[in-house]
Amino acid sequence: MVGATLGEARADALQGKRLYLDAARLAGTPDSCVDCHGGLPGGAFGIGAAANAPDLIMSAIDSVPDMTPFRDRLGAQDCVDLAAYIGDPLVPSPAVALVAPDGRVLDHIDLGEVELGSQARVVFRLANPGQLPLALTGASTITGRDAAELELSSTCALPSVIAPGGGCDFTLDFRPAGGAGPRLARFAVDHDWVRSPAALAVLGTAVPAAANDGDADATDEAGDSDGIAGARDGACDGGAGGSPVGALLVLARRRRRRPQRGAAARGPTGPGRMAAPTCGR
């Protein structure tokens, strides 16, 4: 039946897309096809000639020096799948993107400057901009050097299937402890589409807590907004317009109240906070 044949062809093309984008992981080669040929439709080195022509892929693997790592790692069915994908590059598939709440794609999370003893929070989303459901296959994790100061206070529930066009949210809290300085960790979540896990570097900077200057309310207010701007500043290193995470910072910090210790702690830390640079808008 035509319908069944079409369905099989598309199943082959979907598997071929998986291989094309992720052969390095699936076949254990140094690169995937996409790393040399680019995305489809419109790949480089005349790859379009292999549309529905698995033999051409096999002969390329045999004759193109760059492609020798695929020898013995891709079988005849793999070449059929790849050729089906090259012939049907718009085959529906899942897709994965980590995005800000406004939809901008993130390549890292920057929590900016956060005072020791206070907290910053970002919300971001695992989105499925594809046409087929995406499944999460493992718990999301925060790992790396400063993971102890970061906590996922809400995550996508497991088992989780994200419908096409859908997404689920993560909330990440940063509570710097210990000394001032830069912080680094990694967020990752396993899924069943290509190049899993989806991961992001998580950056932040712990700064000394500002003095609680009880005798000047106006200054204190200015200090507060400065602190929030400072946290956004940290996300602006990407350049014009600020980074996506600036918009994500829904809770800049919780100011620690220290009524008994104001005078002693005030001096050295206050002026430093006032010098925080401002973020270009």
Ligand code: HEC
């Ligand atoms: C490390 C880089 C690299 C990778 C990875 C790679 N290719 Fe190639 N491929 C090339 C280069 C370079 C050529 C062109 C060689 C030439 O024209 O002499 C080529 C040629 C081809 C051709 C021949 C096109 C023609 O007109 O004859 C096909 C088909 C092809 N590649 C398919 C694939 C597929 C499918 C994959 C993934 C399984 C893949 N390639 C992975 C570098 C790569």
